[in-house]
Amino acid sequence: YIEQDIVLTKDNIPIIMHDPEIDTTTNVATLFPDRARENGRYYS
Numbered sequence: 378y379i380e381q382d383i384v385l386t387k388d389n390i391p392i393i394m395h396d397p398e399i400d401t402t403t404n405v406a407t408l409f410p411d412r413a414r415e416n417g418r419y420y421s
Contacts, residue, residue: 382395400406400419413419 382393383391384394384397385391394402396402398418400413403419405419406413409419
């Protein structure tokens with residue numbers, strides 16, 4: 378069993394990302410503080 382963590386960005390660029398939430402591995406909360414979802418998370 379091989380876990381494939383490849384997702385597509387909004388512009389269809391494949392990236393490797395294990396977690397669906399990007400706020401734990403990027404600075405998205407600093408760059409875009411007003412774009413969090415209702416639960417406070419940022420998703421890829």
